[in-house]
Amino acid sequence: MFATSPQPRMGRRSSAVHLSQANRQPLRLPHTSPLQGEAVPSLRPIAAGPDAVVIAAPAKLNLFLEILGKRPDGYHELETLMLGIDLFDTLEVKSIPEPQLRLECEPVSLSNGPDNLAIKAAEALRRQVNRPDLGASIRLTKRIPTQAGLAGGSSDAAATLVALNHLWKLNLPKADLALAAAAVGSDVAFFLDLPAGWCTGRGEIVQPEPLARRLHFVIVCPPIGLGTADVYRRLTVPASPLSGEAVRQALRNGDLEALGRALHNRLQEPAFALSPPVQDLVRQLTDLRPAGGLMSGSGSACFALCRDRDDAQRVAAAIRVRLSQGAFSSTRVLVVQSLAHDDAS
Ligand code: C5P
DSSP, X not given: OOSSXXXXXXXXXXXXXXXXXXXXXXXXXXXXXXXXXXXXXXXXXXXXXXXXXXXXXXXXXXXXXXXXXXXXXXXXXEEXXXXXXXXXXXXXXXXXXXXXXXXXXXXXXXXXXXXXXXXXXXXXXXXXXXXXXXXXXXXXXXXSOSSSSSOHHHHHHHHXXXXXXHHTTOOOOHHHHHHHHHHHOTTXXXXXXXXXXXXXXXTTXXXXXXXXXXXXXXXXXXXXXXXXXXXXXXXXXXXXXXOSHHHHXXXXXXXXXXXXXXXXXXXXXXHHHHOHHHHHHHHXXXXXXXXXXXXXXXXXXXXXXXXXXXXXXXXXXXXXXXXXXXXXXXXXXXEEEBOOTTTOO
């Protein structure tokens, strides 16, 4: 089994705060791809009654992540290519008259306190506009695995910013939302620029990246999460960082084989050292001969880049068989696809 001591993926219990009578029932959506193949309203708030919206917050994958150096503030200067995928959390956000920020989570084991990035985002926005009088009630339905390198919490934060900018009638431009996003976390601003972005600085400087075609992936999420800070602590900064030109060019050209060859993640080595079974998952995926295989972000989720949807189904079926025979039987296997320019607001 996993060699590292298990890290809890969830935190405090939630207190029940409901948005409205109409919204009392949690959204019952499948774990993956609830809107697969359709236009996906990522980070586009949909009206859900007076003063309320529903918003879908997608996960991301890193197709390339290189470290350029350590900064005086303790963060690392990096270059990363991020891609939104159709695996979503859902947030129901309501503006309330009381100057409070309330959060209810499903599952209830998820933290609903000030450490939750959705609350941090709402606080950052109130601070930015100097309006401590503003209030919101948020119901978060979590489907994106936590501590997986899929940035579910960051995406929830970005969705909260977009929803509250609308509900609180702030009309802040994207550049101002990006400032609040950067105050919450390094990955948050990317979700304001879906579907693909070349991210630099500590990750918060985002250049939208053209995407020639939808991409198909199989994601495997082992039952053990990895803490981002733990992985960075074990990192050796490379003397000669790799260039991301090849991966960007392959993405622009829609050249899957070149993209597969150019996949790279400098955080794999420290993550593998922390949790050797994650390395084995990448090896098992690449053994199945997809276009490429990699760990996402700081892990622990790994993915196979597949040639089309059928190839993704083939890889998913094969990896499920392999995992069921080994020590990885509780690993989740998801078939997803990238978002596209038409999907994003
Ligand atoms: O920005 P965020 O809160 O997501 O970062 C979590 C942790 O990951 C940081 O506290 C830091 O230890 C590490 N990190 C880093 N360099 C980055 C991004 C994150 O060292 N560019």
